[in-house]
Amino acid sequence: MRKYFLLLLIFVSQIITVYANVDKHVDDTLTFNSNLSSNLDSLINLWYVKNAIKTDYSTVKDTNAVIPEFPDSIYIERLQNIPSIIDLSYNKIVRNYIHVYTKQRRKSVEAMIGTADYYFPKIEEIFESYGLPTELKYMAIIESALNPRAVSRVGATGMWQFMYGTARMYDLTVNSYVDERRDPIKSAHAAALFIKDLYAMFNDWTLVIAAYNCGPGNVNKAIRRSGGKRDFWEIFYRLPRETRGYVPAYIAATYTMNYYQEHNLAPKFSKIPISTDTIIISDNLHLKQVSEVLNIPLKALRDLNPQYKIDIIPAKGTCYSLTIPTNSIGSFIDQQDSIFAYKDSVFFNADNTIKNPKRSYYVPQAPTNRDKIIYTVKSGDNIGFISEWYNVRTSDIRYWNNIRGNLIRVGQKLNIYVPKGSKGKYANINKLSFEEKQKKIGKSTQPLVANKSESLDKNFVYYKVRYGDTLWEIAKKYPGISENDIMKLNNISNGRSLKAGQYIKIKSKS
Numbered sequence: 001m002r003k004y005f006l007l008l009l010i011f012v013s014q015i016i017t018v019y020a021n022v023d024k025h026v027d028d029t030l031t032f033n034s035n036l037s038s039n040l041d042s043l044i045n046l047w048y049v050k051n052a053i054k055t056d057y058s059t060v061k062d063t064n065a066v067i068p069e070f071p072d073s074i075y076i077e078r079l080q081n082i083p084s085i086i087d088l089s090y091n092k093i094v095r096n097y098i099h100v101y102t103k104q105r106r107k108s109v110e111a112m113i114g115t116a117d118y119y120f121p122k123i124e125e126i127f128e129s130y131g132l133p134t135e136l137k138y139m140a141i142i143e144s145a146l147n148p149r150a151v152s153r154v155g156a157t158g159m160w161q162f163m164y165g166t167a168r169m170y171d172l173t174v175n176s177y178v179d180e181r182r183d184p185i186k187s188a189h190a191a192a193l194f195i196k197d198l199y200a201m202f203n204d205w206t207l208v209i210a211a212y213n214c215g216p217g218n219v220n221k222a223i224r225r226s227g228g229k230r231d232f233w234e235i236f237y238r239l240p241r242e243t244r245g246y247v248p249a250y251i252a253a254t255y256t257m258n259y260y261q262e263h264n265l266a267p268k269f270s271k272i273p274i275s276t277d278t279i280i281i282s283d284n285l286h287l288k289q290v291s292e293v294l295n296i297p298l299k300a301l302r303d304l305n306p307q308y309k310i311d312i313i314p315a316k317g318t319c320y321s322l323t324i325p326t327n328s329i330g331s332f333i334d335q336q337d338s339i340f341a342y343k344d345s346v347f348f349n350a351d352n353t354i355k356n357p358k359r360s361y362y363v364p365q366a367p368t369n370r371d372k373i374i375y376t377v378k379s380g381d382n383i384g385f386i387s388e389w390y391n392v393r394t395s396d397i398r399y400w401n402n403i404r405g406n407l408i409r410v411g412q413k414l415n416i417y418v419p420k421g422s423k424g425k426y427a428n429i430n431k432l433s434f435e436e437k438q439k440k441i442g443k444s445t446q447p448l449v450a451n452k453s454e455s456l457d458k459n460f461v462y463y464k465v466r467y468g469d470t471l472w473e474i475a476k477k478y479p480g481i482s483e484n485d486i487m488k489l490n491n492i493s494n495g496r497s498l499k500a501g502q503y504i505k506i507k508s509k510s
Contacts, residue, residue, distance in 0.1 A: 086136070122188065149182055195212065210239060280322075
């Protein structure tokens with residue numbers, strides 16, 4: 001009897017220790033909240049979501065309804081009742097993320113729930129075709145809040161947040177006209193293939209979810225440093241800080257999407273037509289031609305086809321798809337010749353090649369509840385640096401200033417919008433040197449890479465950059481290393497900053 005009592009005491013003490021450690025790291029993992037909030041904010045800024053919120057509030061539950069509180073036992077029971085082969089563990093970290101969704105960001109989450117009605121059936125069908133658990137669709141919530149135009153600080157793009165190199169590995173086209181990372185269908189196929197490859201490595205769905213966020217190299221390192229343990233919660237402390245929040249956020253998103261009604265959350269249904277179909281286009285076409293002939297709002301076409309960066313489908317000599325409402329399919333087929341001929345000289349040359357686009361299709365709108373600051377671009381600046389100095393997203397800087405890609409020039413005036421009342425905090429940034437600006441945000445001002453082999457740290461493996469190299473191509477040379485690993489090790493925020501002759505750290509020799 002005494003033996004069993006001692007075993008019980010040991011078991012209880014272990015449980016207390018685990019929860020104490022988890023509690024100690026709650027603040028660390030909640031740093032992921034900034035990404036989560038940014039994604040939700042970017043979703044709200046989409047045209048069709050704004051439209052839905054403006055028109056649908058009168059038809060849903062009172063948004064000022066009481067926000068219910070539930071004990072841990074209820075959350076545990078509900079998670080256990082969700083049909084899922086993926087482990088849905090519960091702890092204080094998961095509870096904090098549930099509160100983010102159900103308390104702190106209610107209006108944004110209601111918009112996301114409504115948008116899910118359009119995207120989730122498509123994702124489920126794709127994942128089912130690859131033999132994947134369909135509940136992995138909730139990863140798209142953590143990645144982008146279901147925003148196909150989401151762009152992260154390091155350039156990960158689309159609903160599934162692919163970096164350029166990974167997109168190339170999974171046959172997604174990225175060029176000046178098309179970015180298939182923003183194509184909800186093609187990116188979901190690529191995500192499914194990536195997830196299958198990760199499962200072949202780890203044979204554990206929770207580790208797959210973690211590896212999708214930080215890369216398989218980081219998960220393998222965490223496993224090695226933990227003595228070969230392969231349970232997420234046992235390697236928790238060895239994972240990158242952001243990934244510690246990623247899996248709990250996934251569990252919380254799964255819970256929220258299944259039990260939002262119990263929290264008095266009501267979907268805000270978007271204006272995207274639920275019923276759509278695709279047509280294969282085999283010649284150059286502008287979305288305005290389709291919009292004006294078929295009387296489909298141009299903004300709706302953009303929302304249905306976010307992969308076309310400047311409204312042009314560059315299908316001459318190849319094929320691309322066009323998604324339109326199902327009730328317009330017949331009209332498109334009947335009027336196809338008229339659509340291609342409509343104002344064709346405005347958008348294309350006589351031989352139907354694309355005219356050089358000189359203007360963007362949108363006029364950036366100043367955000368509400370923010371103060372405007374003008375920043376003058378200096379030598380050595382890039383959008384990534386500027387976004388960190390002002391604590392804003394790179395995608396916002398591009399939007400506010402009508403910028404495509406990352407090209408900015410010395411002397412260019414950029415509009416930056418900071419939270420209302422915080423203008424004084426950022427007022428002097430325009431006058432500081434690069435070193436002073438980096439120091440202000442706690443970043444090193446040392447060169448990202450060394451140019452002479454004698455100055456290299458002997459504790460690291462280095463690679464000498466050649467002309468034309470990309471981070472993706474360099475990472476492929478070293479098994480278990482991802483482009484994100486290299487960026488973090490060298491404090492690189494933009495892969496385009498590589499220069500021939502530079503030495504970059506690849507991994508530690510230990």
